[in-house]
Amino acid sequence: MLFYILLCLVHVGLPCHITITGNNNVSCSTELEMKVKELESKVKSNALKTKVEELKNRTEVIESKNIDLEMKVRELERKVQSNALKAKIDELKERIEIIESQNKGSCGKKNLAFKKTCGQSSFHSIHKCDKAVDGDLNNFIHTQIVMKNGAWQGESYPYWWVDLKSSCLIKKIRIYNRKDCCGNRLRNAEVTIGNSLSSMKLCGYYKGPAANGEIVNISCREPKVARYVKVMIKEKTIEETVVNFAEVEVFS
Known part of the structure; x- marks a missing residue:
């Protein structure tokens, strides 16, 4: 063993730290090598600390995002509950209006649209909206139309509406088609009802096309209180x- 130690000292030629393990193995490290190893150990330790700090920062970011997400989820849940509650209140109000309307019978059995305020998407010549609520079946309303390339051109989704002036339980709408011509223009007609023009619900639908002078009765699938x-x-x-068309009648 002494031979190996001496050989190590001679070979290195530098101050040497000799280590003898339990298995009689001999290792010889110079002071420089020891400092290098110490430095490598510190570098590894610093790298580990950096990695730990990085993981801590990432964890904090994730936790912060989770907190934000939980807050957003709770806010969304509150909104959903609020909307559900509002929808329930609106439903109860509508039921109360229906019951009151049925009990009071304030709307009656007459034509509710007669001589009421009305409007339409556009008009052609003298054929304005009031022609459909004047009780005269010999005139008619007419939205815009022009002759172009040999065909009559109207507009996309033309409409007509009437304000009944009070909310009534609407059950049926009767449309009197124009008598003199063009009855087939009454087709794919959607009838909606509501308490404001911005919140209308479907009453019924007429596929058509209708014939000249045809009377089209549309019963609401679900009668609703509407103005x-x-x-x-x-x-x-x-x-x-x-x-x-020539005339529109509304019945409760």
Whole structure:
């Protein structure tokens, strides 16, 4: 063993730290090598600390995002609950209105649209909206129309509406088609009702096309309390797409 130690000292030629293990193995490290190893150990330790700090920062970021997400989820849940509560309140109000309307019978059995305020998407010549609520079946309303390339061109989704002035339980709408011509223009007609023109619900739908002078009765699938009635031709194409019926009656 002494031989190996001496050999190590002679070979290195530098101050040497001699280590003898339990298995009689001899290792010889110079002071420089020891410092290098110490430095490597510190570098590894610093790298480990950096990695730990990095993981801590990432954990904090994730936890912060989780907190934000939980807050957003709770806020969304509150909104959903609020909307659900609002919808329930609106439903109860509508039921109360229906019951009151049925009990009071304030709307009666007469035509509720007669001589009431009305409007339409556009008009052609003298054929304005009031022609559909004047009780005269010999005139008619008419939205815009022009002759172009040999065909009559109207507008996309033309409509007509009437304000009943009070909320009533609407059950049926009767449309009297124009008598003299063009009855087939009454087609794909959607009838909606509501307490404002911005919150209308479907009453019924007429596929058509209708004939000249035909009377179209549309019963609401689910009668509702409403103040406004609207008739729209649900067609995007503009060829022959106009509203030009003679009269509209509304019944409770």
